[in-house]
Amino acid sequence: MIQVDAQKKLGSFDLAITFESDGGIVALFGPSGSGKSVTIALIAGLTRPDSGRIALDGRPLVDTAAGVFVPAHARRIGLVFQDAQLFPHLSVRHNLMFGRWFTPRAERRIAFDPVVETLGIGHLLDRRPGRLSGGEKQRVAIGRALVSSPRLLLMDEPLAALDAERKQEILPLIERLRDEFRIPIVYVSHAVEEVARLAARVVVLAGGRVVASGPVEDVFGESIAQAGESRFRRASFVTARVDHYDAAWGLTALSHPSGTIWLAGPAGPPGRDCRVVVRATDVTLATARPTGLSVRTVLDGTVGRIETSDGPLATVTVDLAGHGHVLASATRKALDELGLAPGLPVVALIKTVALDEQSVAVAPP
Amino acid sequence: MMDLSPEELTAVHLSLRIAVVATLASLPLGVLVAYGLARWRFPGKVLIDGLVHLPLVLPPVVTGYVLLLLFGRRGPIGAFLAETFGIVFSFRWTGAALACAVMGFPLMVRAIRLSIEAIDRRLEDAAGTLGANRGWTFALVTLPLALPGLMVGSILCFAKALGEFGATITFVSNIPGETQTISAAIYTLTQSPTGDAGALRLTLVSIVIALVALVLSEVVQRLANRKLAQFE
Numbered sequence: 001m002i003q004v005d006a007q008k009k010l011g012s013f014d015l016a017i018t019f020e021s022d023g024g025i026v027a028l029f030g031p032s033g034s035g036k037s038v039t040i041a042l043i044a045g046l047t048r049p050d051s052g053r054i055a056l057d058g059r060p061l062v063d064t065a066a067g068v069f070v071p072a073h074a075r076r077i078g079l080v081f082q083d084a085q086l087f088p089h090l091s092v093r094h095n096l097m098f099g100r101w102f103t104p105r106a107e108r109r110i111a112f113d114p115v116v117e118t119l120g121i122g123h124l125l126d127r128r129p130g131r132l133s134g135g136e137k138q139r140v141a142i143g144r145a146l147v148s149s150p151r152l153l154l155m156d157e158p159l160a161a162l163d164a165e166r167k168q169e170i171l172p173l174i175e176r177l178r179d180e181f182r183i184p185i186v187y188v189s190h191a192v193e194e195v196a197r198l199a200a201r202v203v204v205l206a207g208g209r210v211v212a213s214g215p216v217e218d219v220f221g222e223s224i225a226q227a228g229e230s231r232f233r234r235a236s237f238v239t240a241r242v243d244h245y246d247a248a249w250g251l252t253a254l255s256h257p258s259g260t261i262w263l264a265g266p267a268g269p270p271g272r273d274c275r276v277v278v279r280a281t282d283v284t285l286a287t288a289r290p291t292g293l294s295v296r297t298v299l300d301g302t303v304g305r306i307e308t309s310d311g312p313l314a315t316v317t318v319d320l321a322g323h324g325h326v327l328a329s330a331t332r333k334a335l336d337e338l339g340l341a342p343g344l345p346v347v348a349l350i351k352t353v354a355l356d357e358q359s360v361a362v363a364p365p
Numbered sequence: 366m367m368d369l370s371p372e373e374l375t376a377v378h379l380s381l382r383i384a385v386v387a388t389l390a391s392l393p394l395g396v397l398v399a400y401g402l403a404r405w406r407f408p409g410k411v412l413i414d415g416l417v418h419l420p421l422v423l424p425p426v427v428t429g430y431v432l433l434l435l436f437g438r439r440g441p442i443g444a445f446l447a448e449t450f451g452i453v454f455s456f457r458w459t460g461a462a463l464a465c466a467v468m469g470f471p472l473m474v475r476a477i478r479l480s481i482e483a484i485d486r487r488l489e490d491a492a493g494t495l496g497a498n499r500g501w502t503f504a505l506v507t508l509p510l511a512l513p514g515l516m517v518g519s520i521l522c523f524a525k526a527l528g529e530f531g532a533t534i535t536f537v538s539n540i541p542g543e544t545q546t547i548s549a550a551i552y553t554l555t556q557s558p559t560g561d562a563g564a565l566r567l568t569l570v571s572i573v574i575a576l577v578a579l580v581l582s583e584v585v586q587r588l589a590n591r592k593l594a595q596f597e
């Protein structure tokens with residue numbers, strides 16, 4: 001359980017944040033310059049707040065009122081940097097063992113071998129970091145933090161420097177850390193998909209303030225619109241249950257009260273809940289169930305909110321039958337011609353090709 | 366012709382001993398000062414920085430005279446050291462080593478400081494979050510990564526110490542067998558009508574030592590670069 005309530009001024013930047021999290025992965029989400037990295041530095045103990053209190057499992061790490069400051073090396077909080085920051089003069093093995101030397105014997109909860117195995121870095125142990133690829137470096141960096149058996153793991157945009165393929169390699173590993181090693185994680189990112197896939201809760205930062213926080217499903221959609229991001233970054237989340245995998249076509253069917261959601265590729269085992277990220281630009285609206293279309297996913301709902309601006313575009317919130325909602329981007333002209341207004345029935349069409357395993361987060365068992 | 370006289374041989378020995386002692390003795394302080402200047406923020410940092418670099422810009426004779434005032438038998442520091450620890454600098458080879466160390470110190474600090482500043486601070490942060498306190502972080506991360514700088518700094522200091530003349534002769538004079546280094550010996554020989562051959566011999570020795578030092582530093586530099594190439 002991490003509780004953060006801290007203020008810090010850095011030049012003209014003014015940070016004042018309050019949030020807490022109880023286990024699992026909490027995501028710090030926001031554009032660059034919103035204060036994510038400073039928050040991480042405050043929790044790690046690399047920076048002192050001007051005022052405030054940060055506590056882990058009830059024990060204060062810093063409390064300016066009480067004059068408490070636990071230095072970074074005594075906090076036992078792991079940190080994974082965006083660019084790995086492996087020790088260049090040490091072999092991979094010694095990088096991994098570094099934190100272990102400083103971990104009291106009784107607190108060595110996480111063993112070396114399972115970490116090496118989970119991360120698939122056994123063949124790299126005798127190499128120098130300089131000879132590793134970006135993805136390998138990042139896996140070693142995650143391993144290095146884990147082997148020190150941290151009470152909390154901070155990950156500062158760990159995938160931002162990697163290409164899409166490497167990301168796909170490492171994302172499932174982070175899910176396994178969450179589920180197998182049971183480490184609470186604070187995960188910093190500005191990528192919606194990563195946050196949706198990994199985190200249970202999200203804290204949205206903008207300009208050094210918390211602008212929204214809560215379960216990912218509740219927070220997203222609106223807050224992304226608030227943050228003034230482009231329409232391509234707007235997305236919503238639908239929680240559905242894995243029904244079956246159609247191996248012949250390579251498609252997974254997810255059941256939702258409003259209809260069947262099809263996605264390309266396999267997801268989790270049947271019966272497991274998962275969260276699907278749906279970008280607003282991938283949703284088409286219709287007033288009746290269409291025929292003769294290639295779209296497989298057709299969801300029933302009613303028009304909720306319609307947000308318009310001076311521009312040609314609008315964002316429609318469709319309340320799905322049963323539970324949840326999706327955001328749809330459309331032109332104001334189209335909405336006008338269809339006569340869509342809040343309260344009217346509507347169907348939301350989602351192209352299956354827009355949804356694949358990248359956009360799905362399977363809940364832990 | 367190349368047979369060195371006993372006096373000349375003594376001067377060579379003495380020069381080497383003074384340069385080695387000056388370098389090794391100033392290395393720990395050099396690392397500390399370089400680290401402080403590179404990593405810490407404290408009041409008076411500019412002053413310390415200036416003080417360290419002063420011997421580089423002052424006339425060597427002035428530096429020698431200041432040393433004489435401070436570390437001479439009647440000087441405040443010299444008197445204290447002589448009475449408390451029995452350490453005497455004035456007119457001893459130890460004084461020559463002190464003068465050489467002071468003259469070489471800015472070069473040494475500069476090289477080490479540059480190499481420490483080139484180390485990504487976040488590597489030290491990473492060590493901290495892994496449980497290493499400042500001392501361990503310094504020993505396990507900062508120092509090994511700054512090693513090439515330490516070597517370069519030491520070689521520069523050694524070279525400066527070998528060539529030192531002005532500050533040494535002002536501080537500890539030119540006593541054969543005690544403070545007469547190669548440079549001082551050559552100077553003395555050139556003042557005498559019969560000293561030409563001796564001066565020439567010592568000059569050749571100087572050139573040989575300088576060449577060996579240069580080759581050595583080149584080898585060290587290459588080794589360090591190869592080591593660094595492994596890192597990248």
